[in-house]
Amino acid sequence: MLKLEKVEIAYGIVPVVQGISFHVEDGELISIVGANGAGKTTIMKAIAGRLHLRKGSINFRGKDITKLSSPDIVRMGITYVPENRRLFTPLSVEENLEIGAYIINDKKEIEKNLEFVYGLFPRLKERRKQRAGTLSGGEQQMLAIGRGLMANPKLLMLDEPSQGLMPILVTELLNAVKKLKELGMTILLVEQNVQEALEIADRGYVLQTGQIITEGNGKELLDSDIVKKAFLGM
Amino acid sequence: MEGIKGAIKDALDFSDFPKSERIGIIIFYIYLLIFPWVVSSSFARAVMIQFLLFALYGMGWNTIGGYGGQVALGKAQYVGISAYTVAMMMILFNIPFWVSMPIGVFLAVLWSFMIGYPLFRLKGHYFAIATIAVSLVLQDIFRNWEFVGGERGLSLPFKGTPNFLYMQFKSDVYYYYFMLIFFTLGLFYMNWFRKSRLGYQLRAVKANEDVAASLGINVRWAKIKAYAIASAFVAVGGAFYAVYHMYIDTSSVMHLELSILIALMAMLGGAASLWGPIIGAAILVPLDRYLGSWIGGAKGLLGLDLIIYSIIIMLVAALEPRGIWGIVEKVRAKRG
Numbered sequence: 001m002l003k004l005e006k007v008e009i010a011y012g013i014v015p016v017v018q019g020i021s022f023h024v025e026d027g028e029l030i031s032i033v034g035a036n037g038a039g040k041t042t043i044m045k046a047i048a049g050r051l052h053l054r055k056g057s058i059n060f061r062g063k064d065i066t067k068l069s070s071p072d073i074v075r076m077g078i079t080y081v082p083e084n085r086r087l088f089t090p091l092s093v094e095e096n097l098e099i100g101a102y103i104i105n106d107k108k109e110i111e112k113n114l115e116f117v118y119g120l121f122p123r124l125k126e127r128r129k130q131r132a133g134t135l136s137g138g139e140q141q142m143l144a145i146g147r148g149l150m151a152n153p154k155l156l157m158l159d160e161p162s163q164g165l166m167p168i169l170v171t172e173l174l175n176a177v178k179k180l181k182e183l184g185m186t187i188l189l190v191e192q193n194v195q196e197a198l199e200i201a202d203r204g205y206v207l208q209t210g211q212i213i214t215e216g217n218g219k220e221l222l223d224s225d226i227v228k229k230a231f232l233g234m
Numbered sequence: 235m236e237g238i239k240g241a242i243k244d245a246l247d248f249s250d251f252p253k254s255e256r257i258g259i260i261i262f263y264i265y266l267l268i269f270p271w272v273v274s275s276s277f278a279r280a281v282m283i284q285f286l287l288f289a290l291y292g293m294g295w296n297t298i299g300g301y302g303g304q305v306a307l308g309k310a311q312y313v314g315i316s317a318y319t320v321a322m323m324m325i326l327f328n329i330p331f332w333v334s335m336p337i338g339v340f341l342a343v344l345w346s347f348m349i350g351y352p353l354f355r356l357k358g359h360y361f362a363i364a365t366i367a368v369s370l371v372l373q374d375i376f377r378n379w380e381f382v383g384g385e386r387g388l389s390l391p392f393k394g395t396p397n398f399l400y401m402q403f404k405s406d407v408y409y410y411y412f413m414l415i416f417f418t419l420g421l422f423y424m425n426w427f428r429k430s431r432l433g434y435q436l437r438a439v440k441a442n443e444d445v446a447a448s449l450g451i452n453v454r455w456a457k458i459k460a461y462a463i464a465s466a467f468v469a470v471g472g473a474f475y476a477v478y479h480m481y482i483d484t485s486s487v488m489h490l491e492l493s494i495l496i497a498l499m500a501m502l503g504g505a506a507s508l509w510g511p512i513i514g515a516a517i518l519v520p521l522d523r524y525l526g527s528w529i530g531g532a533k534g535l536l537g538l539d540l541i542i543y544s545i546i547i548m549l550v551a552a553l554e555p556r557g558i559w560g561i562v563e564k565v566r567a568k569r570g
Contacts, residue, residue, distance in 0.1 A: 048448055074450035086445045088438065099438060103450035151450065 001026050001186055002047070002078075002155055007056035009039070009046050016042045018210040019056070024155065024188055029181040031189045031197040031218065033231070034207030040190040041083060043207075044157050047188075048080035049073040061154070075103055077154030083163055085144040089133030093124055096132050096143055100150030110150070117146040120176060138169035142176070149180075156180070157188045162196070174200055194231040198222050206230075245426035252566065259509075266414060270407045277527070279406050283478065285519040286413040287471050290420045292499035292511025294467020297424075298460040299497055300505035301433055303440030305362040308349075308369030309496045312342040312465040313472035314376065314488035320476040321388040330399035335473040342469035343462045350461040354454050357443075366490065373488040387483025390476065401477040409478050416470055424508055427463070436460055437506070468496065494543065495522075502546055504559025513558050518546075 002024040009017040017039045024030045034040050045051045047058055049070035057066045065073055088096050097117060101110045118125035121142040127135060132143060141161050148156055158177065162170040170193060178200045181187055191197035198204045201218040206227060214226050221227050248256055265272075269282060291309065298304050316338030323334040353364050376382055393402050403409060427433050435456045438446040447453050476482050486492075495518070503514030522539060529538065554560045 045444075050444060050447060069452065070447035071450045071452040074448065080448040082444055082448065086442050088441050088445075099434070100449060147449075 001028075001061055002188070003059040004043075004047070005057050005059070007043070007046065007058065008054045009042055009051055010054050015054075016210055017046070020207075020210070020212050021056075022205050022212065022215070024186060027181070027184055027186055028202045029178070029187045029189065029200060031191055031201035031204040032207055033191055033194045033197055033204060033227075035192070035231075037209070038207040039210040040207055041159055044080060044159050044188070044190055047073075047078065047157065050080075071103075074151060077152070078157065079148040079151050079153035079155070080157045081144050081148040081159060081161070083159040085140045087132040087140055087143055087147070089131065091132055092129050093132055093135070093143055094128040096147050097124075097150050100147035103151055109152070113150050113152060117149050120149075120180065121146055137165050138173060141165065141173055145176070153185075155186045155188060157190075159190050160192060161189070162191060162193045170196060194227065195222070198227070241426050241430075244429045245422040248425065255562075270410050276406060277523075279410055281520055281523045283406065283410050283413050284523065285515050286410075286417040287474065288496070288499055288519050289512045289515040290413075290417055290471045291468050291496040292503070292515055293420045293424050294464040294471075295496050296464075296500045296505060296507075296511050297427060297436070297467070298457065298464040300500055300507070300510065301428065301440065302436040302457055302460045303506075304354075304457055304461070305359075305497065306365045306461065306464065307362050307490075307493050307497055308365035309464065309468050310488050310490065310492035311369040311372045312346060312468045313475065313492060314372070314482075314484065315342045315345055315472070316469035317472040317476040317482045317487040318376065318382055318388070320473045321390055321482055322382060324390055324400065325388065331401040331473070331477050332399060335470065338473045339466050339469040342465045342472070346462045346465035347458065350458040354457045354461070366493070369488070369493060370490060373484050373490075376488060377484045383483065385483070387481060387486070390480040392480075401474075402480075413474060413478075416474065420467060420470075421508075421512075428508060432456060432459060440506075491540075498543055498547065500557075501550055502557055504557030504562075507556070507559040507563075510557055510559045517558075 004023070005021050006019045007017055007021070008015065008019050020043070022030075022032075032040055032043070042051065046053055049065070049068055049072070053066060057064055059065070060073075060076060060078060063076070065076065068076070088099065091099070094114075097114060098110065101113060104110055104113070118128075123139055124142055124146055127139065132140065135143060145156075145158065145161065148158075161173055161177070165173065174196050177187060177189065181200075189197055189201065198218040198221050203215065203217050204221045205212050205215045206221065207213070208230070214221065214224060216224065248259070251259070270279060273279065291313070295306065295309055298306050316335070319338035319341055320331060320334045323329040323337065324331070349365075349368055353361060353368070356364050377385055382388065393400050396403050401409075401412070435446070435451050438449065438451055439453050439456055443453050472487055475487060479486070499514035499518055500511040501514070502517060503512065504510030521542070525539060525542070550557055556563070
């Protein structure tokens with residue numbers, strides 16, 4: 001579905017991502033894990049069309065999207081849920097969700113997506129009229145994901161959804177992500193929370209200073225020495 | 235057809251304001267309607283005309299600067315382009331105001347696309363500085379361009395008799411009402427704009443560009459469109475300015491001070507609110523004019539007006555970034 005080939009990205013002259021290739025297949029949940037500054041967010045922004053590549057190409061469902069602008073990429077079915085949630089805090093929960101359906105003009109479809117999101121996160125339905133800024137951290141993250149889902153994505157990219165949440169909420173949230181996958185959504189997940197991200201993933205990539213140092217299915221990676229040493233302190 | 239009907243309905247619908255505020259607005263508007271009969275002082279009328287003109291400028295600025303959050307400080311260049319277009323077309327070809335004004339507005343909008351397209355690669359302060367730079371360059375070009383009067387400026391020829399086509403009247407009452415019509419249309423337009431698709435796009439852009447883009451909004455195009463609308467607004471005002479004063483030069487229609495004043499009106503009253511620019515103009519224009527008549531030429535010499543403007547900017551930034559309307563909304567929220 002999504003295929004990156006030898007992608008290089010630089011901020012000015014500083015190379016951040018140095019020739020990485022990976023792919024995401026239909027219905028997969030892929031985790032990219034790595035420390036701060038490894039280039040995780042940069043890759044996501046590049047896929048979403050917010051950054052230009054220096055080299056390499058990005059392919060989505062057989063089409064080259066390397067040079068497309070963000071709005072076009074959203075229309076092709078890739079939704080990026082940025083880190084730190086970035087909600088429209090003065091607006092209500094429901095308004096935030098409705099903005100997510102910006103590219104959809106059919107009222108019935110918006111209604112359907114809204115029901116889907118409320119089904120996935122019942123908590124949001126309870127608080128639909130509440131201002132987004134007054135939600136708890138976990139609820140805000142649910143809302144950010146829900147907003148992303150409103151655009152009917154074929155690929156959902158989640159950038160550190162667990163950031164700043166307490167452990168019990170992290171588990172709850174990642175369970176919701178897993179459920180989404182079971183419902184057939186293709187998901188690209190970027191996480192610092194290595195253990196849990198790899199547990200729910202079909203496959204994972206480990207990123208270090210802009211390069212993929214190892215890859216494999218989630219369980220394999222968790223057992224591998226390189227992950228144990230670098231991230232889990234074992 | 236549906237779309238147009240809906241737009242007109244939105245433009246005329248003020249029902250999201252509390253009743254007390256709506257009554258206040260109606261009373262204020264009635265006062266505007268009967269003002270020339272209540273007050274006969276020509277000085278006061280001139281102040282009122284300028285108030286309406288600046289409110290119109292401020293409304294325009296509010297699209298890009300308020301809702302879009304892009305601090306544009308070069309609006310005077312669009313005032314200038316259309317004022318000069320109207321003046322030159324009348325001097326050279328004797329073309330009436332109602333023909334030259336749309337052309338002036340068109341040229342201003344065209345220029346805004348040419349400027350907006352490259353400038354919106356910049357963000358935040360850099361964008362603000364770039365808008366200043368462009369308008370300064372344009373002012374210098376006009377000042378040194380003999381064809382458009384250069385340093386001397388342009389005087390519009392008198393038609394002798396009052397003439398609707400050329401907007402030349404004996405009494406300033408006529409100018410007052412024409413300005414009031416522009417003001418009213420502008421107000422309705424803005425009332426529609428704030429509920430329009432572009433209005434919401436801009437607010438999303440202002441809140442967070444990255445999120446707006448990842449929702450599918452074409453950020454740069456939204457900004458360029460809003461910038462063009464803002465330019466059209468001030469261009470209408472500029473065309474009116476030319477026929478009203480019958481004399482223009484670069485320091486009256488293209489000066490940086492005008493650009494700053496336009497932005498300041500909206501910021502003081504409350505950026506990104508419907509009434510903000512009107513409130514701002516209602517405070518700053520009389521202040522400016524009465525200050526001018528009180529201390530005379532010393533105003534410019536001392537730079538007293540500039541001192542006052544900068545104090546206002548600092549106060550707004552420090553105390554209530556959403557301006558006077560922000561205070562109103564806070565009070566409204568407290569009451570329940």
